[in-house]
Amino acid sequence: MxxxxxxxxxxxxxxxxxxxxxxxxxxxxxxxxxxxxxxxxxxxxxxxxxxxxxxxxxxxxxxxxxxxxxxxxxxxxxxxxxxxxxxxxxxxxxxxxxxxxxxxxxxxxxxxxxxxxxxxxxxxxxxxxxxxxxRRLAGTFRAAVFGANDGLVSNLALVLGIGATGVPSSVVLFTGIAGLLAGALSMGAGEYVSVRSQRELLEASAPDPTAREALVDLDVDANELALVYRARGMAEQEAIEHAALMVARVQAAGRVATPTDALAVASHDDEAVGTGMSAAISSFLFFASGALIPVLPYLFGMDGTAAIVTAAVLVSMALLVTGAIVGLLSGASPLKRALRQLAIGLGAAAVTYLLGLAFGASIV
Structure with a gap:
């Protein structure tokens, strides 16, 4: 060179x-x-x-x-x-x-x-x-991110919609707090049920560990084990060959040392799902933290247009951060994910704000 x-x-x-x-x-x-x-x-x-x-x-x-x-x-x-x-x-x-x-x-x-x-x-x-x-983060992190985003978007939409009707700021504040508590409890309960149900489905799909005790007595010519592998998605010939190999290993080893992988399936699903309680707690806390942000201007005594604009700016900043984090973890562009999150959140809030203006005008 x-x-x-x-x-x-x-x-x-x-x-x-x-x-x-x-x-x-x-x-x-x-x-x-x-x-x-x-x-x-x-x-x-x-x-x-x-x-x-x-x-x-x-x-x-x-x-x-x-x-x-x-x-x-x-x-x-x-x-x-x-x-x-x-x-x-x-x-x-x-x-x-x-x-x-x-x-x-x-x-x-x-x-x-x-x-x-x-x-x-x-x-x-x-x-x-x-x-x-x-995979290690998936269950809890998914609940945390979606909880925070739901809290940000839903409570901003609620606060802006109610605020646009022209009601006193105290009404908007209590409405926002009620939305925070109701949403956080609903998210936590829903996430717990979802994760527990998913875990129960995975457990129901897992092989019975005691079934391998029957492998040593299987008929090599009939080899029912091939049906197990075909049921799990293997092609017929591949399943037959794999099952024959497993039966041969089992019968060579005898009952004492039966290979433990004969019925095993490689899966990371259980790890990715997380636990129901951790997902529920994360979802509750992060929804509440997200839902608190649009209420902050009213907690500090602001009202009217100033409070609405401040709430929208604070939530926009938070949406950009959460969107960028999701982008980083997924290997996608953080900027694109952040802008997408912002557009969705502000779009939903804009719809409820316009509805609030319409209802407020009709009431007047």
């Missing part, structure tokens, strides 16, 4: 230095995250850091091992590093997933095809790690 170095322009060298800085920063991010993990996840993150180190060596070789005048990494990567040092959470993995997807190596003539392929695979690896974290 050194023989091409003297013929390259200053712009090429500057670009290589930027790539070198970014690779070093990305490797540092993965090492920071690895320091907060253990077991398999730690090993995966360290392997990603090592891969970024190989990319770093490529650019350093093109520069003739001269890393002087290497700039700082781009702002996004530096922010990612700062978040990894302070939090090391699922949010950082979601951001890292987006960073890997933005790799320029596919169109970079000085990057090798292996480097471009690495970056694409890195994105999938990080996506898998982020998915683990999302």
């Amino acid at each position: 050194d023989d091409v170095q003297p013929n390259r322009s200053a712009a090429d060298r500057a670009r290589w230095r930027r790539y070198l800085a970014d690779e070093r920063a990305e490797a540092a991010v993965y090492r920071e995250l690895a320091g907060r993990r253990e077991g398999e996840e730690r090993e995966i993150l360290l392997a990603l850091a090592a891969a970024e180190g190989r990319h770093e060596a490529h650019w350093l070789a093109l520069l003739g091992d001269d890393d002087s005048r290497t700039p700082r990494a781009d702002l996004r990567t530096r922010m990612l590093g700062a978040l990894a040092r302070r939090f090391g959470s699922i949010f950082v993995l979601a951001l890292a997933q987006r960073a890997e997807a933005r790799s320029p190596y596919a169109t970079e003539p000085d990057a090798t095809p292996a480097m471009a392929a690495d970056e694409r695979i890195h994105g999938e690896v990080v996506r898998g790690l982020a998915a683990r974290g999302r």
Whole structure:
């Protein structure tokens, strides 16, 4: 590679230095995250850091091992590093997933095809790690986010609709508080029932652990176990072959050491659902916290148009934050999700406000 170095322009060298800085920063991010993990996840993150180190060596070789005048990494990567040092959470993995997807190596003539392929695979690896974290958060977090959003939107709509009729601010305040309590209790109860029902469905679908005791006595020629696998979605031939293998293992092992995976199914559904009580509490608290925001101006003595505008501004800010958080965790654009959340929330509030104006005018 050194023989091409003297013929390259200053712009090429500057670009290589930027790539070198970014690779070093990305490797540092993965090492920071690895320091907060253990077991398999730690090993995966360290392997990603090592891969970024190989990319770093490529650019350093093109520069003739001269890393002087290497700039700082781009702002996004530096922010990612700062978040990894302070939090090391699922949010950082979601951001890292987006960073890997933005790799320029596919169109970079000085990057090798292996480097471009690495970056694409890195994105999938990080996506898998982020998915683990999302599954751990899914039940409680889903209840929290939707609870907060429902509280923000429903109580803003309620407060703006009542406020637009021209009733005294004390009426609006008590209406908002009533909406907060009623909505929070309803959300908490509904979430508890929903999660408990989902868990009961999963438990009903799980294999009976005592059924494997019958495997040792199965007829190899008939092999009823194949029907189990076909019922779970396997193709007929695949089910027959898999069942024959399982029966052979069971009969070779005997009753004492029956393979425990013969009837098992791999599933993360139970982990993702969460518990009914945690989901209910999260839903109640976050709905209440969201529903409190549009009531705040009236709690502090504001009334009329000033209170309505203040409530709308406060809720808009909160909707942008919750929308961005959902975007980060889902690996989507935080800005798009934030703006979508804002548009939906303000749209619903605008409808009730206009209805309040209409009813207020008819009453007058």
